[in-house]
Amino acid sequence: MLQQIYRSLYKFFGPQYWWPTAGSNKTLEIIIGAILTQQTSWSNAEKAIQNLNRESLINPEKLRDAQNEKLEKLIQPSGYYRQKTKKLKNFINFLWEKHNGKLERLFDQPIHELREDLLSVNGIGKETADSIILYAAEKPIFVIDAYTARSMNRIGITQEKEYGKLQEIFHNNLPHDVGLFNEFHALIVRLGKDYCRKKPRWNQCPLNTRCDYASSINNLPDK
DNA sequence: ACCCAGGTGGCCC
DNA sequence: GGGCCACATGGG
Numbered sequence: 001m002l003q004q005i006y007r008s009l010y011k012f013f014g015p016q017y018w019w020p021t022a023g024s025n026k027t028l029e030i031i032i033g034a035i036l037t038q039q040t041s042w043s044n045a046e047k048a049i050q051n052l053n054r055e056s057l058i059n060p061e062k063l064r065d066a067q068n069e070k071l072e073k074l075i076q077p078s079g080y081y082r083q084k085t086k087k088l089k090n091f092i093n094f095l096w097e098k099h100n101g102k103l104e105r106l107f108d109q110p111i112h113e114l115r116e117d118l119l120s121v122n123g124i125g126k127e128t129a130d131s132i133i134l135y136a137a138e139k140p141i142f143v144i145d146a147y148t149a150r151s152m153n154r155i156g157i158t159q160e161k162e163y164g165k166l167q168e169i170f171h172n173n174l175p176h177d178v179g180l181f182n183e184f185h186a187l188i189v190r191l192g193k194d195y196c197r198k199k200p201r202w203n204q205c206p207l208n209t210r211c212d213y214a215s216s217i218n219n220l221p222d223k
Numbered sequence: 224a225c226c227c228a229g230g231t232g233g234c235c236c
Numbered sequence: 237g238g239g240c241c242a243c244a245t246g247g248g
Contacts, residue, residue: 045228084243126230145229
């Protein structure tokens with residue numbers, strides 16, 4: 001069922017190009033992006049990342065040594081900039097104190113331990129931790145976000161809202177493939193953005209007529 | 224003038 | 237365990 005939905009979404013929306021296989025030197029940038037995009041549009045996070053790149057701060061030593069005031073100014077476009085400066089510093093200090101500033105060392109552990117490690121950083125919650133594991137460390141874990149519950153609920157897969165339970169459903173019903181998890185999560189976000197916001201436009205969703213799961217969608221009441 | 228975005232932690236009960 | 241709140245900018 002989930003694979004079928006994935007196929008339908010991919011066929012309709014096409015690839016979403018989320019942090020696509022960025023390569024080793026982009027790894028830290030992905031982590032920073034995951035923090036900066038918290039509750040913020042990607043376009044705003046991107047502006048902040050460009051500012052950091054312009055100052056060559058996307059580098060473990062430089063980021064560690066940068067003054068908070070300087071970071072705050074550079075990442076201002078991403079919103080919550082004082083909070084996020086602290087979060088970036090929390091992560092980079094953790095990386096130096098626990099892994100000698102080496103991302104390879106952080107990532108060189110089983111998924112579960114890596115996740116616990118990331119969650120120990122104040123400012124990194126479940127979604128950000130899982131995003132880092134999937135998109136930066138490129139290990140298979142399914143990222144859940146606000147759209148996932150809404151979309152799955154609306155499609156009729158599950159009423160579940162809890163992060164861990166939702167994640168289990170994906171883990172238990174899909175091959176654990178980094179590329180699949182990467183694209184599927186991005187497609188769910190795309191579906192949510194276009195048709196499943198708080199003010200729903202689900203009735204306008206073209207998938208109603210094109211999707212394999214059309215019947216389950218058409219029978220849903222308006223929310 | 225709203226509403227919202229690829230959340231999180233702290234507090235309260 | 238859940239419900240509320242602060243955090244902040246830019247785009248529709």
